[in-house]
Amino acid sequence: MFNRQIAQRIAFILISLTALLVILPIFAILGYIVAKGIGAISWEFLTSMPRNGMKEGGLLPAIVGTLLLTLGTGMIAVPIGVGAAIYLAEYAGDNALTRAIRIAIINLAGIPSVVYGLFGLGLFVIFLRFGTSILAGSLTLGIMTLPVIISTAEEALRAVPQEFRLVSTSLGGTRWQTIRRVVLPQALPGIITGIILGLERAAGETAPILFTVAAFFLPRLPSSILDQTMALPYHLFVISTQVPGMPIRIQYGTALVLLVFVLSMNVLATLIRRHYRKQRVW
Amino acid sequence: MQADMQAKIRIEDLTVRYSDGTESLRGITMELYANQINVLFGPAGGGKSTLLRTLNRLNDQADVVTQTGRVLLDGEDIMASGYDVIRLRRRVGIVFARPVPLPMTIYQNITYGLELAGVRDRQQLDTVVKRSLKQAALWDEVGNRLHEPAHALSGGQQQRLCLARSLALQPEVILLDEPTSGLDPISTGKVEQTLQDLKATYTIVIVPHSIQQAARVADWAAFFLQGELVECGPRDQIFTNPSDKRTDEYITGRFG
């Protein structure tokens, strides 16, 4: 008995130590970037064009570019993703087609982001002649984001109790009326959470935009969806690896802005989920 | 048996099988009468709920494998292909064992079916809400808080709300699947009283949650055992002088 208690204590201590080895660096990274980058943040840094080979000035075109790409990604991925989730949760039968769709989604989720970049280059930039553009980049990121949105939205739809559907049907509701008036409103918070998490991932991605939209240095704002644009993740890559003599302060400042941009979406998603979980009646 | 009893629904040789084979109906032929409380009773698993859900085609979505025979509502076969199921469900309402208020206000719950059918006129809706709640004996309790969420009501109130929700569509037939199984005796009494009031206007088909309730509310009763209709007839005949031995044994509590 005594030995087993000691064994348990030792095991738990070892496990806790290794777990801390994983968890502490998360704090360390966040804290370090904030500490090193906060000094670079100023109104000018956020709202002006980069100057002098990006060694001075601000991030405006990269911030705007990332905003536009996130928006574009949402416009592509949300309607298709939510539609596909509705299909899977409400319409699809237990048949070969449904299995094929599920396998396809699993694979979409597993395709490396750089391969999405290749695909975007091959289809949108070259074949469809969109050029390296916001349009091509948004489409590429949108497709990459689809599986995240489909899976989370389907989960949210399935969580709505079956009884609501039965009641609505029994009151003369058609399938679509039931979905639109009962199921969707109830699943909406979960769907929105999933959308935000999907867009969060898209906003932070670099590899898919390398050959489809990102500009190395373009100190003006895009005027059409066929323009190239700078983007925060690619900009961070560029200034930390491709530009010699880049002030370290600006590098950390850029990393901080990107991190805040992305993680604030994460926090938003968590808050929405908490808020509605409390309100939910089922 | 009263001479003026008019058959609202006629079921002819109905057979239903699920894919898992658990609950099924075999060769059911019977009639359900207008302005009567028709009771379907018997031990669990006898196919009563399945029959109920066949009457407004709610089984369509379950994994029913085979469904043969005819179900005539006012002489029209509701099982026929191309039959307008949506209109059927407005004519034949249902109340389930567990009250399920939709996640909306009391008012919206009641107008839900009408709005789906395209009724938008506010005055009309107001009238229907009031009338349905009165019919379900709920108006006095909730008339002054129609715009509160429905799930805040007590279990008994929720069940009467579900009844009012069905009544709002002015159906011709109301199906009730053990509507009082989760309720206390007082609420149960209220619901049963409501049914007595309603039968003047509607055809009521109920699966009771006990033999006592069956005997209390029935005008006409049908005894189901393992997917078969053992016998049916007026209440007094079934509960005092059944013709089948199995009915007698079930009623006197020897099994079930």
Place this chain on the structure above:
Amino acid sequence: MKRLPGLLTQKRTVSFSEFLIERLIGLTGLSAVALVIMIFFFLIREGVPAFFEVPFSSLWSTRWYPIEDYFGLLPLIAGSALVTIGAAAIALPLGLTTAIFIAEIVPRWAREFLKPLVEVLAGIPSVVIGFMGMLVLAPMVRVALDIPTGLTAFTGMILLAWMALPTVVSVVEDVLDTVPRTYRDAGLALGMTRWQTIWRIVLPAGRSGILTALMLGVGRAIGETMTVMMVTGNAARMPYAPSDFFMSVRTMTATIAAEMGEVAQGSAHYHVLFAVGLTLFVITFLVNIAAAAMVFRQAKRSERMLS
């Protein structure tokens, strides 16, 4: 009681717009299949010409030097394999312990706080992790091991393992959750300590799920691009000895990312890069199918256990 007139007069109960919407939903449902096929098609279209333009002996060699038309893929494949296997070897034990720590050891309030924290890790962009890897981890590795550069396969492995953790942890947690309560209770009732119960009962019961987590982690690690490109030094050299852990390597993903921007469209180099992408696609496809099949089998078994 009389019926209200004109309440339910609408004739057609399923309208045309509804028909249209349902068709559209059906189409979006098919989108995933269509996209996978399209991605496969375009990778083949742009990648397969490489096998005709570049002799096989060149592709199957250890020299990657595209400027002089050396397209040896072996160092890239070896680089990816080395980093991925290394990352998996680190991620599995760490993921397991972290999941056990979160699910079984810490009190409830800490769990509510740690789970979102691990999700935050999943949200940190890979370019930020690569950036920190370059500036913080690489110098630490260089000093600690006393080697000329910290940009090594080893550095990449550590970061990849760390990045794969949210995936591994969440899958393992799910697995620990699904082990029936009665198993644990039986163990505890027999006088086993909590640790013995976890070690002897919970972990073996969740074995296949843990394998799934491992495969999904591998799938993530092999496809990771920016972090690897920033911290592994990108020297396309063939690793031979164990000491090569601590040398620079170049992975398939990093090669595509670094070179695709520079190549002429339609050149042999361009096609070879697509062929590398095609290889990655096929590998991740297989890994994910295998993982999904395992999840499926597991689901079936738990259904059997419940019924």
